[in-house]
Amino acid sequence: MTATVIPTTPHPLCACAIAAAWLFAATATAAFSTDAEPPSAMNQTYDRASYTNRYQPERTIYQDDGRIFHRAGFTYAVVVRLTDPRCDDGVFSATAQLSDGTAAVLRLSSINPSTLRLQFGAAGARFADESPMLVRRVQPQAALTMTPGDRRVDLALNRYLIRVGLDPFSLAVTDPTGREIMELETEQVAGSFITPPLGFRIAGKNTEPFLSWRIHNADRFFGLGEKFNKVEKSSTRATIWSSDTAGTNTTDLAYKSIPLLHCTAGWSLMLHTTFRSFWEIGTFSYTSGSCLTQDDKLDAFVFLAPTLKGLIGQYSELTGRTAIPPLWAFGVWMSRCAYTSRAQVEAVLTRLRAEQIPCDVVHLDPQWMRTHYYFKLGVDACDFVRNDESFPDFRGMLAKWKAMGFATCFWINPYLPEGQPIYEEAKTKGYLLRSTHGGIARLEYGEPVGVIDFTNPDAKTWWKGKLKELIADGAAVFKPDYGDRVSEDSLAFDGKTGRELHNLYLHLYCQTVAEAVQEATGQTLVWRRAGYIGTQRYPGTWAGDTQVTWEGMRGALRGGLSAGFGAEACWSHDIGGFVGDKPSEELYIRWAQWGLLSPFARFHGTSPREPWEYGPRALEVVRHYAQLRYTLVPYLRQCAEESSRTGLPILRHLALEFPDDPAVINIDDEYLLGPAVLVAPVMENGARERLVYLPAGEWCSFENPAERFTGGRYYRVAAPLERVPLFVRCGATLPRYAAAPMHLKGELPPVINWTVP
Numbered sequence: 001m002t003a004t005v006i007p008t009t010p011h012p013l014c015a016c017a018i019a020a021a022w023l024f025a026a027t028a029t030a031a032f033s034t035d036a037e038p039p040s041a042m043n044q045t046y047d048r049a050s051y052t053n054r055y056q057p058e059r060t061i062y063q064d065d066g067r068i069f070h071r072a073g074f075t076y077a078v079v080v081r082l083t084d085p086r087c088d089d090g091v092f093s094a095t096a097q098l099s100d101g102t103a104a105v106l107r108l109s110s111i112n113p114s115t116l117r118l119q120f121g122a123a124g125a126r127f128a129d130e131s132p133m134l135v136r137r138v139q140p141q142a143a144l145t146m147t148p149g150d151r152r153v154d155l156a157l158n159r160y161l162i163r164v165g166l167d168p169f170s171l172a173v174t175d176p177t178g179r180e181i182m183e184l185e186t187e188q189v190a191g192s193f194i195t196p197p198l199g200f201r202i203a204g205k206n207t208e209p210f211l212s213w214r215i216h217n218a219d220r221f222f223g224l225g226e227k228f229n230k231v232e233k234s235s236t237r238a239t240i241w242s243s244d245t246a247g248t249n250t251t252d253l254a255y256k257s258i259p260l261l262h263c264t265a266g267w268s269l270m271l272h273t274t275f276r277s278f279w280e281i282g283t284f285s286y287t288s289g290s291c292l293t294q295d296d297k298l299d300a301f302v303f304l305a306p307t308l309k310g311l312i313g314q315y316s317e318l319t320g321r322t323a324i325p326p327l328w329a330f331g332v333w334m335s336r337c338a339y340t341s342r343a344q345v346e347a348v349l350t351r352l353r354a355e356q357i358p359c360d361v362v363h364l365d366p367q368w369m370r371t372h373y374y375f376k377l378g379v380d381a382c383d384f385v386r387n388d389e390s391f392p393d394f395r396g397m398l399a400k401w402k403a404m405g406f407a408t409c410f411w412i413n414p415y416l417p418e419g420q421p422i423y424e425e426a427k428t429k430g431y432l433l434r435s436t437h438g439g440i441a442r443l444e445y446g447e448p449v450g451v452i453d454f455t456n457p458d459a460k461t462w463w464k465g466k467l468k469e470l471i472a473d474g475a476a477v478f479k480p481d482y483g484d485r486v487s488e489d490s491l492a493f494d495g496k497t498g499r500e501l502h503n504l505y506l507h508l509y510c511q512t513v514a515e516a517v518q519e520a521t522g523q524t525l526v527w528r529r530a531g532y533i534g535t536q537r538y539p540g541t542w543a544g545d546t547q548v549t550w551e552g553m554r555g556a557l558r559g560g561l562s563a564g565f566g567a568e569a570c571w572s573h574d575i576g577g578f579v580g581d582k583p584s585e586e587l588y589i590r591w592a593q594w595g596l597l598s599p600f601a602r603f604h605g606t607s608p609r610e611p612w613e614y615g616p617r618a619l620e621v622v623r624h625y626a627q628l629r630y631t632l633v634p635y636l637r638q639c640a641e642e643s644s645r646t647g648l649p650i651l652r653h654l655a656l657e658f659p660d661d662p663a664v665i666n667i668d669d670e671y672l673l674g675p676a677v678l679v680a681p682v683m684e685n686g687a688r689e690r691l692v693y694l695p696a697g698e699w700c701s702f703e704n705p706a707e708r709f710t711g712g713r714y715y716r717v718a719a720p721l722e723r724v725p726l727f728v729r730c731g732a733t734l735p736r737y738a739a740a741p742m743h744l745k746g747e748l749p750p751v752i753n754w755t756v757p
């Protein structure tokens with residue numbers, strides 16, 4: 001690797017889960033017959049034409065981008081002062097007098113010495129001390145102490161100080177060094193709040209709580225889940241409403257939206273709600289951030305820690321840390337959308353072994369079932385009726401693949417096709433979401449399927465039984481696809497409507513699948529597309545239906561870096577992209593290079609993704625990086641163990657390891673694989689070199705350790721098509737296999753500890 005020093009300056013700036021439901025199914029009302037002809041508007045191949053090309057303006061797939069404040073049609077009731085302040089048993093509470101003459105309740109408590117809970121709602125509002133999103137109850141554990149002052153009270157938490165202004169209302173947090181790190185926004189112009197600190201937005205009978213904080217010049221922000229825009233979130237807005245992204249990863253649509261934001265000043269904010277929320281981070285006002293939820297109360301956790309690493313640790317301590325997956329999960333996963341026969345799969349598996357390309361998992365997408373519902377219903381559905389004609393002798397087939405070293409992953413989804421036996425069984429037993437209008441709920445756009453109600457314990461047990469039957473026949477893991485179209489007028493067994501359930505449903509769905517696998521195999525593993533608060537407990541996940549473009553590849557990396565701030569440890573993406581024209585040889589190679597150096601690694605797309613489909617050069621590159629990956633599996637496993645202890649992701653933004661280096665804040669085209677390996681993917685067509693920023697310290701070329709670099713500066717690095725710029729921190733020790741095994745299920749090579757000179 002050759003490199004030129006550049007002066008330091010600011011950095012230059014699913015298994016076929018296709019969102020075509022509203023193409024035709026929005027108007028479908030009758031029960032479906034498997035003998036029906038597919039709609040003529042639908043192509044019979046998974047390509048861009050399969051996606052939405054006829055939108056209904058009132059049902060647009062895109063999320064609301066209307067501003068929170070100063071918006072026509074709404075009134076605002078703002079907290080102006082607090083009365084009756086008191087601190088009972090370490091919990092502060094007061095009556096909040098609002099600008100419209102009404103009153104509410106504000107309560108502050110602490111669940112540990114580094115986490116403050118803020119609860120705001122109407123008198124009598126009920127706040128849950130436990131939920132599926134949390135791993136423990138959140139009753140107060142660390143007492144606040146109150147000291148009265150002049151029109152204020154001071155609350156002490158550990159060595160943090162929370163100063164609460166009574167009249168006028170204000171709230172600020174000071175860290176143990178005496179530095180004010182967070183304060184609610186109280187700035188006014190012409191007597192009116194620009195972004196008021198705390199209160200309700202009101203339209204008719206709907207009251208939606210909001211909170212605003214001041215942005216200081218040095219503040220930088222990360223989080224909000226797997227968003228595909230820039231990773232540092234200053235000057236961005238977002239809607240937290242999990243969505244089928246309709247084959248795009250270049251908009252605010254996201255499968256794993258999380259109402260969690262970290263600030264480099266030393267605090268994080270998490271809304272403990274499953275309702276839709278809206279976030280503005282220096283957009284309407286460039287010096288304030290705001291969030292609003294469609295819940296009727298505000299239940300927020302403020303995590304306090306001096307570093308981003310510590311903040312992720314606080315969040316994941318409350319919501320859960322990833323389980324350690326089985327070793328073979330760190331191998332290569334091979335897939336297409338989709339393999340259509342046993343003979344086709346076995347030809348691929350045989351050639352992988354012949355080409356000396358290590359691989360551990362093969363995916364079977366919807367065609368493992370007899371009926372492929374997508375082109376009949378406008379959405380995929382799952383009936384568990386096996387395609388014995390194309391995949392004969394399921395048990396024997398899976399046993400044969402297992403003997404070759406391959407685990408098999410089966411695509412599933414929670415939608416049951418109307419008119420089919422599985423639907424009728426679930427309907428009769430009360431296992432489907434119902435509609436607030438009566439009868440069985442359909443999806444957001446009216447697709448003729450029922451949705452399994454995972455709030456019903458009996459429904460969970462019944463559906464897990466379907467999965468365990470497949471495991472008994474040889475399945476190793478499942479790919480829970482979809483689940484992100486629960487309609488707002490749905491009604492669940494536990495009384496939640498779709499407005500409250502929509503985001504949470506994805507967590508309950510993935511949780512159910514992970515539990516089924518764990519109960520049957522003793523291992524915790526899924527291959528999930530979506531999720532919400534807490535779903536990071538269940539490895540692994542992928543970035544969904546990425547676009548087959550250079551921009552789509554860049555967006556995928558941004559999504560992974562962003563997801564990492566929500567403690568997503570075992571993240572991946574479709575190597576080559578999912579939807580679009582077949583990738584060029586160059587795009588495929590560049591994607592494979594960093595895809596094989598991601599926490600998990602999977603080839604997948606709507607066209608073939610096997611390397612020999614892209615020529616001899618692609619075949620050689622994939623062989624090289626797949627074998628390199630397999631030698632690094634002990635290191636990846638070590639990183640996963642760290643994730644399970646701390647919540648840190650394996651794929652890391654540079655700011656996590658180098659928080660004091662201002663140059664890394666806006667870098668989102670490089671990443672750290674664990675703490676020691678830096679990967680700089682090539683993201684430009686035709687590029688044979690790229691600028692790489694190496695943070696402080698000494699670095700060396702991974703493949704030529706004698707080539708050393710002093711960090712804290714940019715280098716112009718050679719990047720021939722066959723190689724990706726790859727560096728390692730000098731002095732690091734990486735456990736590695738002495739040779740690359742072809743799979744990870746049998747006898748493995750010895751582990752050597754490579755200490756980088």
